[in-house]
Amino acid sequence: MAAAALPDELISEILSPALKVSDEVFADTTRVSPFADPDSESTSAYLLVCKSWLRVATPLLYSVVVLRSKSQAKALGLAFSKNKSLAQFVKKLRVEGGFGAPLGTILKCSPNIADLFLTFRIWADDSTAGLCKGLSLISPTRLILQLDGKQTGNKTVANLEDSLLEAIPKWDRLTALELPGDVSNGRTRRVLNALGNCKKLERVVISSYNVLWVYSRLKACPLRVIRLKGQSSHSVWLRLDEEPQIKALVQFDSPVNVDPQPLVHCWDSFLNPMVSASPEVQESIWERVLSFAMLPSEPANLSRLPFLLVSKTFNRLALPCYYTHLRLKDTMSTCSLDVLLRQYPALTSRVRTLYGPLRDEENPFDDEDVDPVGNNRATTALLSVFSHATGLQREASIPWEAFEALASNSGKTLQRFTKSIETGRNISPSVFARLTALCVLDWACNTSFIDVPTETPSDGLPNLSMLQLTSQDPSFLSVLKQMNLPSLRTLRLGNYDSEMNDFLRVHGSKLTEVVILCDILDNLDINIFEVCPNLALITIPIDQEIFVRAKFHASGNLSNDTQSKALNPKHFSSKKTTGWFKPRFPNLREIQIDYCDWPTNERDINKSYWVRWADMLLKHNIDLTDKNGKKWRPRLKV
Numbered sequence: 001m002a003a004a005a006l007p008d009e010l011i012s013e014i015l016s017p018a019l020k021v022s023d024e025v026f027a028d029t030t031r032v033s034p035f036a037d038p039d040s041e042s043t044s045a046y047l048l049v050c051k052s053w054l055r056v057a058t059p060l061l062y063s064v065v066v067l068r069s070k071s072q073a074k075a076l077g078l079a080f081s082k083n084k085s086l087a088q089f090v091k092k093l094r095v096e097g098g099f100g101a102p103l104g105t106i107l108k109c110s111p112n113i114a115d116l117f118l119t120f121r122i123w124a125d126d127s128t129a130g131l132c133k134g135l136s137l138i139s140p141t142r143l144i145l146q147l148d149g150k151q152t153g154n155k156t157v158a159n160l161e162d163s164l165l166e167a168i169p170k171w172d173r174l175t176a177l178e179l180p181g182d183v184s185n186g187r188t189r190r191v192l193n194a195l196g197n198c199k200k201l202e203r204v205v206i207s208s209y210n211v212l213w214v215y216s217r218l219k220a221c222p223l224r225v226i227r228l229k230g231q232s233s234h235s236v237w238l239r240l241d242e243e244p245q246i247k248a249l250v251q252f253d254s255p256v257n258v259d260p261q262p263l264v265h266c267w268d269s270f271l272n273p274m275v276s277a278s279p280e281v282q283e284s285i286w287e288r289v290l291s292f293a294m295l296p297s298e299p300a301n302l303s304r305l306p307f308l309l310v311s312k313t314f315n316r317l318a319l320p321c322y323y324t325h326l327r328l329k330d331t332m333s334t335c336s337l338d339v340l341l342r343q344y345p346a347l348t349s350r351v352r353t354l355y356g357p358l359r360d361e362e363n364p365f366d367d368e369d370v371d372p373v374g375n376n377r378a379t380t381a382l383l384s385v386f387s388h389a390t391g392l393q394r395e396a397s398i399p400w401e402a403f404e405a406l407a408s409n410s411g412k413t414l415q416r417f418t419k420s421i422e423t424g425r426n427i428s429p430s431v432f433a434r435l436t437a438l439c440v441l442d443w444a445c446n447t448s449f450i451d452v453p454t455e456t457p458s459d460g461l462p463n464l465s466m467l468q469l470t471s472q473d474p475s476f477l478s479v480l481k482q483m484n485l486p487s488l489r490t491l492r493l494g495n496y497d498s499e500m501n502d503f504l505r506v507h508g509s510k511l512t513e514v515v516i517l518c519d520i521l522d523n524l525d526i527n528i529f530e531v532c533p534n535l536a537l538i539t540i541p542i543d544q545e546i547f548v549r550a551k552f553h554a555s556g557n558l559s560n561d562t563q564s565k566a567l568n569p570k571h572f573s574s575k576k577t578t579g580w581f582k583p584r585f586p587n588l589r590e591i592q593i594d595y596c597d598w599p600t601n602e603r604d605i606n607k608s609y610w611v612r613w614a615d616m617l618l619k620h621n622i623d624l625t626d627k628n629g630k631k632w633r634p635r636l637k638v
Helices: 008-019 043-048 051-063 070-082 102-109 129-137 155-170 186-198 208-218 234-241 279-293 312-322 331-343 345-350 372-388 400-410 429-434 474-482 500-510 518-523 602-607 609-618
Strands: 064-067 092-095 115-119 142-146 176-178 203-207 225-229 250-252 325-327 353-355 440-445 466-472 490-493 513-516 537-539 548-553 562-567 590-592 623-625
Touching (some): 043 051, 064 102, 070 102, 208 225
Parallel strands (some): 064 092, 325 353, 490 513, 513 537
Antiparallel strands (some): 548 562
């Protein structure tokens, strides 16, 4: 069925959810506007679909008007002056600033405004002339005020306050008032006194801790409802008990927080859970429950042992789970684990994860008090543990000898290795042939390798997909160059050494994601974008002042010279600089900066270098996004 054949009533029902602004959002008085989303799409786009949508959606769009900039106010005032029938649709108006003379035109042309939102968070360089002039031309039924707790004292705000106090007696339809949380200041007192003198308010929405203060100034009004926003404490309810005339009017947004009473548990010592189920079903369920209870807890000192002492059944079912994930605190714990695994071989296959230092890496005593015998015992115990625990999937900080034992006995199951290893000397790289299941490797070890060309297994680390280099000897990269590494996709570089250029030449074509520091990028002798042609994402952690400081090599027929750019967003105003990206990165669509904060009001938008930068990049179809992936959309400019 064609859209033109649909009745207007049906089209209105279809478009209403998309164009509707909820009353809760419209009346939001928090410091950051709910309409400050930088990535929000203008709902006016619905009017451009077809003529029938334009006809039906226009009243829906103009029924709630939110003004957040001078350009919006100017455009709306111009539209109303040319077509006064549009202003007849306005039922709710939210003004988040002064916005100059156009506000006078808007208010003059909008006689049907019922809900008016005003803010006193206005800077001295803004103008409230039009707003002050137009307040007396309307007669709203509900007034929502956003008051600044700092009581901004500039002349612009003072003029708005005077105009509001002058207009309130003329608003003969005003019956509802909404105020933010902190309202106990001079400006609020003057507004409340003016409203109290008019004796017309029937409904007030305030925070719970201001209820008595506000009521004392509005008690002459024919109040029917006082709605308390947010969570109300039990003490508020107790205070209201002393004021029955107020309590009769109060409505709570949420249940009152009652002081918690101590719970009295009545245990049934004869209770037997799942008595009707078979023993097999009971044990299966309890084993599943206990497997979660046996996970390492936070904080680490929370003991799991009490679960083993509940009953013989719990002990039998939970004991294997207890040894699945172990947290070893010191040398004694490591040695005790070794003794236990020797005594109960059935537990060795259950061990999956070891947490902790495994031995005393930091001694609290002076150097002469270090116990070398204890650490040697721990190393021996570690070797024994890894030779028995063939099911290990994760590890903890270990000496090199223990790493070799781990590779020999758990290489087929170890999937993730993320801790440091003590330095070894003149080590054969053949150890990597045993780590066939390893997917993630964070290498933090300065061990040097020998006989790299002959001893390195070309098929080593076949499943390695993510490699992070925290610290390494140059010979380690030489080892990796000799391997095929067919699954490698992600590379995180934490430090630079001379072998990194050759490593990237060999394996760069496999990489789709690279995290690289600026200093490393500066020291590379190669163009990372040429040796890594399949990159989908590159992350450059840098300080907050500099966005990019890196060497880019122009490709193709552009230039053969190395281009070096240090781009500071505070001084980023050259169109030539933004245009530099596109010819060198024709497929670049997005630049994400974690410390980019989008401004939330017009004043901050005008001062923001992020906005200035985003607008320039958008001309080249490149989006600038913050850490949450929200991109900037250009604002209306008139």
